[in-house]
Amino acid sequence: MEKQEIRQALQGVLHPKLHKSLIELGLIRDIAVSDGVVSLTLALKSRRAPLQKELTAAITEALTPLAGVTAVQVEIAALEPAEAERLFPSPPLKGIEKVKHFLAVASGKGGVGKTTIAVNVALALARQGCKVGLLDADIYGPSVPLMLGLTKAVEQEDEMIIPAEKYGLRIMSLGMTAGQDAAFIWRGPLVAKMINQLLDRVRWGELDYLVIDLPPGTGDPSITIAKALPHCRILMVTTTQEIALADVRRAINLFNKSGRTICGLVENMSYFLCEHSDKPIEIFGHGGGEQLSKETNLPLLAAIPLDLTIRQGGDSGVPIMESAPDSATAAVFAAIAEKITARA
Ligand SMILES: Nc1ncnc2c1ncn2[C@@H]1O[C@H](COP(=O)(O)OP(=O)(O)O)[C@@H](O)[C@H]1O
Ligand SMILES: [Mg+2]
Known part of the structure; x- marks a missing residue:
């Protein structure tokens, strides 16, 4: 034979x-x-x-x-x-057909200010005249609705979700589907399916930027986003504390391995400006972001101060870019947005 x-x-x-x-x-x-x-x-x-x-x-x-x-x-x-x-190429994702650029905000661990930065950078990009969407991909702990004061559930039309609109942004979060029959989002048991639907089944329309708030670390949602959006750039958030730095290194390595472009680092809660002194107080130590930038060859795009207005903005649903756009801290977010648009 x-x-x-x-x-x-x-x-x-x-x-x-x-x-x-x-x-x-x-x-x-x-x-x-x-x-x-x-x-x-x-x-x-x-x-x-x-x-x-x-x-x-x-x-x-x-x-x-x-x-x-x-x-x-x-x-x-x-x-x-x-x-x-x-x-068997994956079919194109309908919802994002007209989105020009993707920017995902990532971190090694939670509570470092990822959502705060995603929200305020999105608003800063919008202030520069860009059309901006904000996708809350932190499916385990969606906090974008709280930070933007969104309480109403999103609506559907012809099997597509219409993103909420606020402060000039188009916003989608699984936190805005509770109590509503959004069965088609949850149909697949897999996180990957869910994330893909947030790209495919949401009518994002024409956007210059879709800013994506990732969950901490490099779990399934981050991998799915990286796979589905090969041109997505990543903004890495860290604080100066040692542990955060160890986590962020791990996350950077993983994103690098999968060939994603990390466009820069942002150090958050870097210093505290006290009204009694001109000198910044470095509560969490000094120079962590700079050191990490040298070590990883990634640009440090900004250091954001620990600012009461940021925290209040996060809790009240009026982010600092809206409540105090002329403040020194808002200028830091504007500077990040400028650096991002300067690179594409
Ligand atoms: N620079 C900052 N100054 C003051 N509070 C901040 C700052 N960054 C974040 N926060 C607050 O810290 C908490 C965690 O931030 P959040 O953006 O939700 O972190 P993550 O998304 O990484 O879990 C929120 O209450 C937020 O308002
Ligand atoms: Mg968050």
């Missing part, structure tokens, strides 16, 4: 979705014949691809009539991710 003969016999077995033969697609591998037993590997999208039964039967049916064949053994293997993406 010649392998060539087997390949020939398999020419007629087509992939039902791709309408090409399994042989031509390169999905049949490791053909071997021994004592009339033909064994081969069938590579599919995943080991549990629903087509495996159907295709195994078709392969067996095509090979059994060949002279000398006594049995057919088909092993299923999963395609390499890159191969799978080439053969």
Whole structure:
């Protein structure tokens, strides 16, 4: 029995979705014949691809009539991710078709001011004349609605979610779907599906920037965003404290490994300006951001002071870029936005 003969016999077995033969697609591998037993590997999208039964039967049916064949053994293997993406490209995400740039705000750990920075940088970009959306991808602890004082649930139209509008931003957060029948968001049990729907099923419309508030660390939501948006740039938030720095290093390494562009570091709660003195008080130590910037070769875009107005803004739903746009602290957010637009 010649392998060539087997390949020939398999020419007629087509992939039902791709309408090409399994042989031509390169999905049949490791053909071997021994004592009339033909064994081969069938590579599919995943080991549990629903087509495996159907295709195994078709392969067996095509090979059994060949002279000398006594049995057919088909092993299923999963395609390499890159191969799978080439053969089965993901459909474009409808909701973000008209979004020009993506900026994700990330951190090593929680409570470092990621949401505060996502919100205020988004507002600063809008003040510069950009059309800006804000996606709360912190699905475990969505806090964007609280920081922007959004209490109403979002509406749906033709299976698409209409983002909320406030302070000139288009905003979507799972925190604005509670109590409403938003079943289609939760249909998939997987986080990846949920995140993809926040990109696909939300009518973001034309935007210059979609700012994305990621959960801390590099879990599933961050990986999904990185995969779905290869051109997304990342703004890394840290504080000066040692632990935060260790976490942020880990996060930087992971984002770098997956080939994402980190556009810069922002050090938050860096210093405290006391009304009794001109000298900034460095509550959490000095120079952590600078040191990290040197070490990682990433630009330190800004150091944001610990400012009571920021905290009050976060709690009251009126962020500092709205309540005190002319303050020195607001100017720091404006400067970050300028550095971001200067680079694209
Ligand atoms: N520079 C700052 N000055 C004062 N309070 C801040 C500052 N940055 C963040 N906060 C406050 O710290 C808390 C945590 O910030 P948040 O943005 O929710 O962090 P994260 O999203 O990283 O968990 C919030 O109450 C917020 O108002
Ligand atoms: Mg947050």
